[in-house]
Amino acid sequence: MTKSGDLTRISTINGRRSFLGTATLSAAALALLSGRDVLAASHAGAMKESGDVAILNVALGLEHEGINAYTLGAQSGLLQKPVLDVAVRFQADHKEHRDALAATIRKLGGKPVEEKALAEYAKSLKADTLKNQADVLELAARLELGATNAYLGVLPSFKDAQLAKVAARLAADEVMHWTVLNNALGKPLPAGGMPFGA
Amino acid sequence: MQAFSVQAADAVRGKQLYESRCGACHSIDENRAGPAHKGVFGRKAGMAKGFEYSPAVKASKVVWNAKTLDRWLADPEKLIPGQKMGFSVSDAADRADLIEFLRTYNARP
Numbered sequence: 001m002t003k004s005g006d007l008t009r010i011s012t013i014n015g016r017r018s019f020l021g022t023a024t025l026s027a028a029a030l031a032l033l034s035g036r037d038v039l040a041a042s043h044a045g046a047m048k049e050s051g052d053v054a055i056l057n058v059a060l061g062l063e064h065e066g067i068n069a070y071t072l073g074a075q076s077g078l079l080q081k082p083v084l085d086v087a088v089r090f091q092a093d094h095k096e097h098r099d100a101l102a103a104t105i106r107k108l109g110g111k112p113v114e115e116k117a118l119a120e121y122a123k124s125l126k127a128d129t130l131k132n133q134a135d136v137l138e139l140a141a142r143l144e145l146g147a148t149n150a151y152l153g154v155l156p157s158f159k160d161a162q163l164a165k166v167a168a169r170l171a172a173d174e175v176m177h178w179t180v181l182n183n184a185l186g187k188p189l190p191a192g193g194m195p196f197g198a
Numbered sequence: 199m200q201a202f203s204v205q206a207a208d209a210v211r212g213k214q215l216y217e218s219r220c221g222a223c224h225s226i227d228e229n230r231a232g233p234a235h236k237g238v239f240g241r242k243a244g245m246a247k248g249f250e251y252s253p254a255v256k257a258s259k260v261v262w263n264a265k266t267l268d269r270w271l272a273d274p275e276k277l278i279p280g281q282k283m284g285f286s287v288s289d290a291a292d293r294a295d296l297i298e299f300l301r302t303y304n305a306r307p
Contacts, residue, residue, distance in 0.1 A: 051275065054252070054282035061231035062222055124228035146222030150285065153219060157275075157284035198218070 053110035063098040068121035073136040144178040152197030212299025254280030
């Protein structure tokens, strides 16, 4: 059971009026985002075939990885407050993303990709090489930057423009995380504009 | 004599592109959201050990080389309809550098 029934929850939690104004939504996205399962289901076949579900599932895989990376960082004992609190907050954001993506995939008739065991993420992310807080922050920053570029990179592939818009908003969250982590590492901002997605 | 030159693919730049564009889902040695790339040159599509591919890629007859990787990166869905990678690389020079990096890496002992 997901905490968030639909993607509009992200807007609500962030304290903003939803960007997902009803006047501009496609029928499928409107049904999906407002939780009208029957109408969403009627579009599910076409959406699934379009490949949007596959893209969302890859995104979900990245969110699973991000959540587990923060778990590995927290369990390492290498993070001290207030950095630990920030990591927990960022992990909570990724859980929101996960729940929203999984709910959307189900409503579009797909099967959300399963989370792997923590040990598998530890192996693929080489968690045994983390020796201090900076190592953990470097890993988190690398994953946040990668997720940013991944979300930006798949935008042109979405058949449903409203799903692309949601992916762009997820990318913005990742940029926010990366910027904070980069600053905590004492690194400068990227030189020039448009450093992401290139 | 033609007034153009063909710029050689740059594996060093390819490594940077790999890390910035591919690194969210892929690594050389480990399966992540996408399959590991170690040994990709000469390998049939859908054969990275332990990775759960789409049925389309598993059924494909594609063998990875510079030409097929270029077509894949330019438009994965065009090369293997039904695959699940939504990411593409539109710039031919970027694709060439990425492929050169993968080729160079795979040539290592």
